[in-house]
Amino acid sequence: MRVAQARADKCIADLTAKEGRAVAACSAVGDGLAERMAANGLHYGTLLEIGTYHGVGAIVLAHFADRVITVDVTPPSDRQALRDIYRWLEPDIAARICQVWVPDNAAKATLVASLHFDMAFLDGGHSEMQTALDFRITRKCGTCLFHDYPMSGSGCDGPGIVLDRASDENDGVVTTCEPFGWWRAA
Numbered sequence: 161m162r163v164a165q166a167r168a169d170k171c172i173a174d175l176t177a178k179e180g181r182a183v184a185a186c187s188a189v190g191d192g193l194a195e196r197m198a199a200n201g202l203h204y205g206t207l208l209e210i211g212t213y214h215g216v217g218a219i220v221l222a223h224f225a226d227r228v229i230t231v232d233v234t235p236p237s238d239r240q241a242l243r244d245i246y247r248w249l250e251p252d253i254a255a256r257i258c259q260v261w262v263p264d265n266a267a268k269a270t271l272v273a274s275l276h277f278d279m280a281f282l283d284g285g286h287s288e289m290q291t292a293l294d295f296r297i298t299r300k301c302g303t304c305l306f307h308d309y310p311m312s313g314s315g316c317d318g319p320g321i322v323l324d325r326a327s328d329e330n331d332g333v334v335t336t337c338e339p340f341g342w343w344r345a346a
């Protein structure tokens with residue numbers, strides 16, 4: 161796993177050297193996503209990410225899964241979408257990532273219901289409503305990693321509220337390592 165982490169870190173360092181640091185803005189990579197995934201110690205078959213943005217988090221996740229499906233409601237044309245930075249990636253990493261744009265939450269829920277995946281990374285909308293929805297539709301996989309736990313204020317306190325509620329209600333096993341939080345089915 162430490163090899164995967166080192167490879168992911170180098171991949172992002174190379175990418176930001178070529179594209180500029182802005183490509184990783186707002187990404188979980190700056191908060192140690194690769195380190196979190198390495199510490200988790202598992203390599204997944206299919207990993208689902210909610211919230212693609214520029215796709216940098218998906219690149220890190222692709223070092224810890226055979227396939228990453230990353231879903232966003234903002235059209236790729238309105239963000240620097242993954243396909244633009246694919247050209248810098250090792251082909252084996254690029255081939256693992258499938259980027260899907262959906263127009264709204266209803267389409268996202270329909271898509272996710274049709275997918276089989278082993279882990280979910282929740283980093284889309286951060287309101288309580290959005291986070292609760294994403295948790296509801298992805299928890300079937302048994303392992304959800306939330307970014308931005310327990311961010312408060314600015315309408316971004318969803319991960320904190322949703323994970324703390326799960327913990328209070330003994331719903332699964334919650335472990336936190338700020339700014340991340342894991343939920344695992346009991």
Ligand SMILES: C[S@@+](CC[C@H](N)C(=O)[O-])C[C@H]1O[C@@H](n2cnc3c(N)ncnc32)[C@H](O)[C@@H]1O
Nearest residue numbers: 187188211212213216217232233234283284285
């Ligand atoms: C913080 S960025 C994601 C960063 C990315 N996970 C990474 O680590 O590089 C949040 C993304 O969530 C998307 N988003 C916002 N609301 C969403 C929703 N309801 N469903 C899915 N994605 C959403 C935004 O368009 C934005 O691209």
